[in-house]
Amino acid sequence: MANTANNRPTYAPNYTGPRFLGAPVGDFSVFQTLLLTVACGVASFFFATFLAIMGMLVMTAAGHKPDFSLAYRWFGLPVGITVLVAAACYLGSLLVRRIRRQSV
Numbered sequence: 420m421a422n423t424a425n426n427r428p429t430y431a432p433n434y435t436g437p438r439f440l441g442a443p444v445g446d447f448s449v450f451q452t453l454l455l456t457v458a459c460g461v462a463s464f465f466f467a468t469f470l471a472i473m474g475m476l477v478m479t480a481a482g483h484k485p486d487f488s489l490a491y492r493w494f495g496l497p498v499g500i501t502v503l504v505a506a507a508c509y510l511g512s513l514l515v516r517r518i519r520r521q522s523v
Contacts, residue, residue, distance in 0.1 A: 437513055445513050452510045459506040464499025471495065 436445030447455065471490035478485050 444510065445517055447510065447514060447517075449514065452514045456503065456506045456510055460499050460503030463502035464495045467498035468495030 434443045434445075436443060438444060468490050471494035472487060475485040475487055475490060
């Protein structure tokens with residue numbers, strides 16, 4: 420029989436709640452939920468903007484003259500807002516579920 424004790428995470432070995440990429444996310448406070456939501460939105464905005472700018476640089480090398488401000492308006496902002504709303508819905512539902520479970 421294989422020893423599975425070595426494969427268990429050591430940072431929260433008895434945690435049975437929801438996890439995101441292996442990290443326990445069900446016990447966040449209101450501040451942690453807001454902070455992680457904003458961080459996800461901002462990080463996705465910058466990553467989408469970076470990818471759009473890199474794509475426009477390739478277009479520049481091909482002879483086009485793109486307007487780089489479009490990377491923010493058409494790519495970065497919509498992706499950032501979408502991820503911000505999705506993270507707020509997911510993490511907010513976990514927070515509400517935890518608060519309701521504790522009040523019963």
